[in-house]
Structures are given as structure tokens and as C-alpha cells.
Amino acid sequence: MRIPRSVRVADVDGKVVLVRADLNVPMEAGRVADDTRIRASLPTLQYLLDHGAKEVRVCSHLGRPKTEEDRAKYSMEPVRARLRELLSDERVTVLENTRFSPGETKNDPDFAKELAAGCDLFVEDAFGSVHRAHSSTVGVAALLPAYAGLLLEQELLHLGRLLESPEHPFVLVAGGAKVEDKLGVLQHLGSAADTVVVGGKMAEELRADNPLPFHVELPSDVVAASAFAEDAETQVVPYDAVPIGRLGLDIGPKTRERFGTIVRGARTIFWNGPMGVFEWPRFAEGTNAIARAIAESGAYSVVGGGDSVRALNEAGLEDKVSWVSTGGGAALELLEGKELPGVAVIPEA
Numbered sequence: 001m002r003i004p005r006s007v008r009v010a011d012v013d014g015k016v017v018l019v020r021a022d023l024n025v026p027m028e029a030g031r032v033a034d035d036t037r038i039r040a041s042l043p044t045l046q047y048l049l050d051h052g053a054k055e056v057r058v059c060s061h062l063g064r065p066k067t068e069e070d071r072a073k074y075s076m077e078p079v080r081a082r083l084r085e086l087l088s089d090e091r092v093t094v095l096e097n098t099r100f101s102p103g104e105t106k107n108d109p110d111f112a113k114e115l116a117a118g119c120d121l122f123v124e125d126a127f128g129s130v131h132r133a134h135s136s137t138v139g140v141a142a143l144l145p146a147y148a149g150l151l152l153e154q155e156l157l158h159l160g161r162l163l164e165s166p167e168h169p170f171v172l173v174a175g176g177a178k179v180e181d182k183l184g185v186l187q188h189l190g191s192a193a194d195t196v197v198v199g200g201k202m203a204e205e206l207r208a209d210n211p212l213p214f215h216v217e218l219p220s221d222v223v224a225a226s227a228f229a230e231d232a233e234t235q236v237v238p239y240d241a242v243p244i245g246r247l248g249l250d251i252g253p254k255t256r257e258r259f260g261t262i263v264r265g266a267r268t269i270f271w272n273g274p275m276g277v278f279e280w281p282r283f284a285e286g287t288n289a290i291a292r293a294i295a296e297s298g299a300y301s302v303v304g305g306g307d308s309v310r311a312l313n314e315a316g317l318e319d320k321v322s323w324v325s326t327g328g329g330a331a332l333e334l335l336e337g338k339e340l341p342g343v344a345v346i347p348e349a
């Protein structure tokens, strides 16, 4: 794998450093529901402070804001407050959500100029976002000398192990909601993995129409809810016979058992995306079963993506996996063998 040059070779003393972190954390009722990505950004920030940086400007996107009302919902303020609790140093500032600027997702050079203004160098540490060619991940690297942060380096190292010589069986577990994003990626992963297990919303999509050129293990039963609500009445039904008006919000007990057996038999595992609406205890069993099976497997295991990591933390199992990745989509694209635009723009070591 191509290794980008490290912040460790940069001269940061007395410099104003722009850091792209991925602080896109799960939010709930206006507060940070899981701070894994914030904590993961700390080593690079601390490194820069320890090496005499004059100012460290941290930027990130949060969510996918579209409307004016979304501005309140996706303000960086709660993230900023959490970061301050973890690292209080006056030299660190957190810029507002990069996606509040319409130029960001178009990689608009004008917005990149705005971000780079007054900065001496750029440190890319947002592994979770390097699959996006946006102003803050790619545009700024054309304007400032660019380096890889410590987290980005670690991520490339650990995920590289899945790419280069995984022990078999290699089991890929996929779920979650960003179905359109992930289907394309899965297309190319069939050859790398021995078994692909799919649950959650993504499974529903595949059941209706499976465009993948390989066999996928899909659910056989489902926890069906009377409404999309935390306290909805539930019933276990066959996966292909969810009664009209009911919603499948988790995988059922038979599926948990089968998926668990596959996962426990693996030597290498990558998991991205929950099996259901795990934020609600009634629909968390499937996701928890996957987390437990990974913990019990003894395999080299990587768990990536905001929601899967949150589920893992809530189950208290984060220490039982080999690497907790801050990347969901980014990790999948890396595994697919794609060049990540936010990594490609950093000169080689």
C-alpha cells in the first residue's frame, strides 16, 4: 500500500495547522451519543501541540445537512464542547460544520481557499472521510503542504492487513442504512471475502433485488414492529413474510444464531453497519449478537463505521476486537482496493 508522508516529518513549530478530522459522530437529542471519533482525533492534536504548533484549527463535517433548519441540528457546538472536555488547550479551535458551506461537497476551490487562509500546513486525519473528494479533504491539499495524521496512518496500517494477506475464512458483515453507498462497494468485495453476511436495511434491498454477482447470507427471520417506535409491539416472522403494515427492525433469533456461527468460525472479520435499529433495546439483539460473536471468534477483527462502533462500545466489547476503525464507507472502499482521494493527494513518504 502507498504510504503518505507523515505529520511526524513536518516542522510544525510556530505554525498554524489546519487539521481535517472526522468528527462526524452519532448525535442524539442534541448531544454526542458516541465520542469514539473525537477521542480518536486526540493523538494528532496532542502531537501538534507538543511540537509547538502556534494554532491548531480542526475542521470536520457533521451529518448530511440539507436545509436551513438542519443548521441547528448539525452545529459543531456539542462536538466542540466534548473535544474541549477531553483536550483543553487554547491553541485548538474547531471550525463550524464544513457542509454548511455549499462548496464543500463539490470540492469548490473557493471554499478550500477559505479553509486554508492563514494556515501553514494541512494534516489529513479524517480517515472516515478520505473516500470523499471534498474541499476539506482534497481541495485544501492543493493549497497547503499536506501530511497524514497519526490516526490516518494507523488506520491504513490495520486495514492494510485485511487487504494484503487475510487469514481465511474472511467474513464480511454488512448492514446499516447507507444502502446506496455500500452496495457498489460490496460488488467488488465478493472475491476478497469467503462469506458475505448482510443484515439491516441493506438486506431488505438485496432481498427485493440482489445485483451482487455472488452468494450473500441474508436473514431468514425478522423482528417485525407494529410501528417505527422504540416501544412498538413486536413479533418474529419469516423474513419473506413480513405482514403488511409491519416493519422489520432487527434480524430474528434463527438468523442471529446462523450469522453468529459463521462469524465465530472466521479467522478474519470486517464488520460495518448494524443489523437493525440497535439504538432501541427491543431491536438491538441482532447487532449485539454480531458484536458478541466477533468478540468470541479470536479472529483478526476490524469493526468500522460510526454506528457499529457505537454498538460495540455500548456492549462493552471494544477491547475484544483487533482494531476499531473510525471509517465505515472509507474502510469499505479501501478494502475494495479503491484509491482514496483524501489519501492520494498527500505526497508519498
Ligand code: 3PG
Pocket: 022, 024, 063, 064, 128, 129, 132, 306, 328, 329, 330
Ligand atoms: C461517515 O460517517 O461515514 C463519514 O463521516 C462520512 O460521512 P458521509 O457518508 O456523510 O460522507
Ligand code: MG
Pocket: 305, 306, 307, 328, 329
Ligand atoms: Mg457512517
